[in-house]
Amino acid sequence: MRGVRIDLHTHSSVSDGTDAPADLVRAAARAGLDVVALTDHDTTAGWLRAREALPPGLTLVPGAELSCESVDARGRRMSVHLLAYLFDPTSPALVTEQERLRIERRARVRTIAARMAENGLPVDPDDVLEGLPPDTAVGRPHLARALVRARAVGSVQEAFDRYLATGREYYVAKADTPVETAVDLIAEAGGVTVLAHAFATKRGPTVTPETIAALAERGLSGLEVDHPDHDPAARARLASLADELGLVRTGASDYHGTNKPTGIGCETTDPERFEALLDRAAAAGGGGFAVAPVGGAWDGYRP
Ligand code: AMP
Ligand code: FE
Ligand code: FE
Numbered sequence: 001m002r003g004v005r006i007d008l009h010t011h012s013s014v015s016d017g018t019d020a021p022a023d024l025v026r027a028a029a030r031a032g033l034d035v036v037a038l039t040d041h042d043t044t045a046g047w048l049r050a051r052e053a054l055p056p057g058l059t060l061v062p063g064a065e066l067s068c069e070s071v072d073a074r075g076r077r078m079s080v081h082l083l084a085y086l087f088d089p090t091s092p093a094l095v096t097e098q099e100r101l102r103i104e105r106r107a108r109v110r111t112i113a114a115r116m117a118e119n120g121l122p123v124d125p126d127d128v129l130e131g132l133p134p135d136t137a138v139g140r141p142h143l144a145r146a147l148v149r150a151r152a153v154g155s156v157q158e159a160f161d162r163y164l165a166t167g168r169e170y171y172v173a174k175a176d177t178p179v180e181t182a183v184d185l186i187a188e189a190g191g192v193t194v195l196a197h198a199f200a201t202k203r204g205p206t207v208t209p210e211t212i213a214a215l216a217e218r219g220l221s222g223l224e225v226d227h228p229d230h231d232p233a234a235r236a237r238l239a240s241l242a243d244e245l246g247l248v249r250t251g252a253s254d255y256h257g258t259n260k261p262t263g264i265g266c267e268t269t270d271p272e273r274f275e276a277l278l279d280r281a282a283a284a285g286g287g288g289f290a291v292a293p294v295g296g297a298w299d300g301y302r303p
C-alpha cells in the first residue's frame with residue numbers, strides 16, 4: 001500500500017470543472033494517481049464516461065459532492081458540501097433530490113445572468129446555459145467563465161471576488177438539502193459520506209464542531225482535512241476533531257480543471273485511511289454499489 005496516491009475529490013465538466021470526465025481520468029493517471037474519485041456537484045452523469053476512459057492501473061471511486069445547508073454558530077443558514085462515495089446512483093429518493101437541485105441551479109444561473117445583463121455586464125443567460133444538458137449541474141463558475149470570455153474580468157477567481165462570492169452583489173442562495181437529510185439519503189443508497197472543506201473560511205461561514213459531532217452521530221464517515229482551502233490551523237483542528245469523533249481523515253485536491261489553480265493530486269488521502277473508508281462503505285451496504293452500472297470500476301482496486 002505504500003506509495004499509493006489517492007485523490008478523493010475532483011470535478012469534471014458535468015458540473016463546474018473544465019475537463020470532460022474522460023480527460024479527467026487521463027489527467028489523474030498522468031499526475032501519478034492510483035485512485036481518483038469523481039465527485040461532481042449534484043450529478044453522477046460523469047461516472048460511466050470516466051469509467052469507459054479509465055487508464056489501466058487507475059481505480060475510479062464513483063462519488064458526488066452534494067449541495068447542502070446547515071446553520072452556523074449564530075444560527076444563520078449556511079452552505080455545506082457533503083462528499084458521497086460508492087452509493088447506488090439509481091436510489092429513487094436521491095435521484096429525485098439531485099434532479100430538483102439541478103433544476104434549481106439552472107433557474108438560479110438564469111436569474112443571476114439576467115440581473116447581470118440588466119446592470120450592463122456582458123452576460124447572456126442563453127449563452128451561459130448553451131449546450132449544457134439537464135444532467136449537468138450548472139453553477140456560479142459557469143457565470144464566472146462567461147465573464148472571463150467577455151473580458152469583463154481576468155479570471156474566474158476575480159469574478160467570484162468582485163461579483164459572485166457569498167455576500168457579493170450577484171450572490172443568490174439556493175434551496176439546498178438539509179445536510180442531515182443528505183447523510184440519510186446516501187446511507188439509504190448504501191454509500192458513505194465525508195464532510196468537504198468544513199473549515200474553509202474563505203467560502204463564508206463554517207459549520208460548528210457541534211454540528212460535526214451531530215453528523216457523526218447520524219452516520220457521517222469522514223472529514224476532509226487536507227484541502228487547498230484549509231490553512232494549517234484548520235487542518236489541525238479538523239484532524240483532532242476527526243480522531244475524537246472516530247471519523248476518517250481524508251485529503252483531496254478539489255480539482256476543477258482550469259477553473260481553479262489547484263492541480264489534480266495536489267492533496268491526497270493516506271492509503272490506510274482510505275481502507276478505513278472502504279470498511280465503512282462495506283458496512284453501509286456497499287451492495288448498493290454492486291448494482292451500480294460502474295461496479296466494475298471498483299473491482300479494479302488492488303492495494
Ligand atoms: P455554486 O454551486 O453555484 O454555489 O458554486 C459553488 C462553486 O463555486 C464551488 O464548488 C467552487 O467551485 C466555486 N466557488 C465558491 N466560492 C468560491 C470563491 N469564493 N472563490 C472561488 N470559487 C468559489
Ligand atoms: Fe465547485
Ligand atoms: Fe465543495
Ligand code: ZN
Pocket residue numbers: 009011065196254
Ligand atoms: Zn468540490
